[in-house]
Amino acid sequence: MSSNHKHSEPANPYLEKRRNGEETSELEKRVSDIEALLISKGIVSKESLDRMIEIYEKDLGPMNGARVVAKAWTDDEYKSRLLQDGTSAIAELGFSGLQGEHMVVIENTQEVHNVVVCTLCSCYPWPVLGLPPSWYKDAPYRSRIVLEPREVLEEFGTFLPEHQEIRVWDSSAEIRYMVLPRQPEQSKGASEDKLVGLVTRDSMIGVGLPKPS
């Protein structure tokens, strides 16, 4: 990775495993002691802990971003704040936690369709989009979306009119992009809650479109 590509704001120092087998068994014992105690007191259950882990590992889904999009579709003033200062407008809905990066929201129009990538690693606006799909981190997506975006989108099943320009936005440590997809015609007038369900993760990355209805 190029050294002038400032992707990791001082890297979290805890990303590598540190302990050997013996040390690990001591730690395991400390944890299982607490767990046994909490279970015996009826404070937690094994299942509830499993579920909790699953939620934090997997369920940080794109719902946050979907709410942002649905609000922008139904509230023009919110939309202009969102396009002007994505970070603040997203924070208005209670989603924050970006570590120094700015959120920039780019709007799809009849003329322009936007797609987000991180060509050098896999910067991703996870507080709004949840966990990145595996293809987002793959080298083929990262290189090909820049070179032949239309072909890549078609492989995703997204066929755009020829006159629509495709713009590719390269995320970085400082700027994380999110696409504001166009609202499906059939969904005009629907409630915000209903609209949330139409917004897919892929439509906020730009490789897909929202569900029509």
Place this chain on the structure above:
Amino acid sequence: MNDLKGSQVKAEISMMEGRDSLPRKSGDLVFHEEWEKRAFAMAIALYSSGYYQWEEFRDILISEINSSGETAANPKPEKPGYYEHWLSSLEKLLQRKEIV
């Protein structure tokens, strides 16, 4: 048992910023061992059930991390890892709250 109450990712946890921010790679939480996940989940379950405020846990966690002298700019791989600090914090808080 209502520790599944609000079984949604809590922003005050997932979005912690600073020295105690959760280790992540591209958004994915980084766990090396099963015990780390269980310690992680227990601290959150107790908080979700109202045994303490998240800030109380976090304050201890931050002071544990600070006392190791390790920072992002000065990594010390021989020192306790993130979830060791987390576990120690949980043990301390359980004692303070007289749960153990």
